[in-house]
Amino acid sequence: MSAVPKEAENDRLRLLSANIQAGSSTRAYRDYVTRSWSHVLPNGKRINLDALAELASNYDLVGLQESDPGSLRSGFTNQADYLAERAHFPFWSHQPNRRISRIAGSGNALLSRVEPTELLDYALPGRIAGRGVLVANFGKGKKAWQLAITHLSLGVKSRQLQLGFLAELLSEAPRLVLMGDFNCDFDAPEMRALYRTTSLEPPAERVCTFPSWGPQRCLDHVLVGGFDVLDYKAVPAAGSDHLAVGVELRPK
Template identity: 45%
Template sequence: MIGLAHRTPEGAYTALDPVIEREPPRQLRVMSYNIQSGLETRRYHHYVTRGWQHFWPSSSREGNLDRMGHMLHQYDLVGLQEVDAGSFRTGYVNQVEYLARRGTFPYWYYQTNRNLGRLAQHSNGLLTRYRPASIDEHALPGRVPGRGALHLRFGGAGEALNVIIVHLALSRRARATQLAYLADLINEHRHVIVMGDFNCHSRSPEFTTLVDRTELLEPVHDLHTFPSWKPQRNIDHILLSSSLEVGHVRVLDYPLSDHLPITMDISLPEGIELVG
């Protein structure tokens, strides 16, 4: 494995008593969402006028997270970016756990990629209704540290479902290096879902290179997620290996962050058994 840190199933925190499925699901409802640490942004000037909320607690954060949690309840597996794992600016609330409880997800996990101590805990997060068999954390390459990928395996070793949650760099050069790293990781596995904030559109050269170097299906183009109040850029993506089947895919009109969430219904092949 390429993973820099490995966690056993016991490393996945349990928020609620899990519900055991009688039959393995043949379809998953999946979402990727950059939540901007729970801040609601409706205009570009809010980055300035509300910029203090990135560093200081705000009473509006909790209500916005409640609205997010209500929406997330409909999904089986959610990948989160720009989530805070508990610091001064969030009132020391771990937002992954908070959303897991609001959305009634039995399992949650976070990967802190930029640890600013009590000031901020910049993280990726996972909410899932099924228990991961293993979890690996990857520090993505780049001149500026702080970008990561969270790799989860569900089911047995032979027919495992691998889910990779990412948040890539703003620099094209750094993204190209990070996507090359991800291509090597993806090529180690047969059934793969890759999702997150790629910070590049689906027709960009670096994105095209990722698809060409792997067995990933061609992405669904022109699903614009940013900015949430007037979407013009498709920088949030859900990608599948050719062994999986794309169902309904759409961007939800829930402008609770500066990104909109992207969702996909995914049909699973026979042999993959998720554990409740």
């Protein structure tokens, strides 16, 4: 086997997409009832966040969904800031999308070892407000690429609107990654607009991520355009009800 050129190794990127459930721990369906207090109280979340930081430290870029920007349930801690500090990420950004008074908040976030050239955030359309996409641009010229982090709605009609918006927003990027919790499979009918309009391609294999204790549904994806996918796998995410998705990429 021939050795991989050093410059090719340096071009590799390790990315993680994780719905962290605001640091809560859910290990069975009954926990949604017996541990419902965790959605309003901070108890036990610090241990889960420390485990998430250890996982994230193995990656170059991490996209988070359901990251609390600072409310009662997170102990008024911005969880993206906490994870970036614990895992030694020099760059981070948070896009708060939904807040229930001071009790709970949720949003998308980016942790990065690479400095973005630009950060943008957009609200997504839908029947109920509170969904968004965080977009980061990296590199310049031929090395430029775009990363988008999102969390789509549960309803099909809202997802159709959101995916149509994303398809138009990301249509001009030749090298692109879209990651997040899509709340649908990568081959769901509403996903076709993405593949038709952007450089994104569906994953080569189906990786199920929900529920984390016995995955049966494939809801979390890292969609790629303009990169070779060297590794694609589900990864336990410190007690979240979703498994994370880890990938290794190399520019084509």
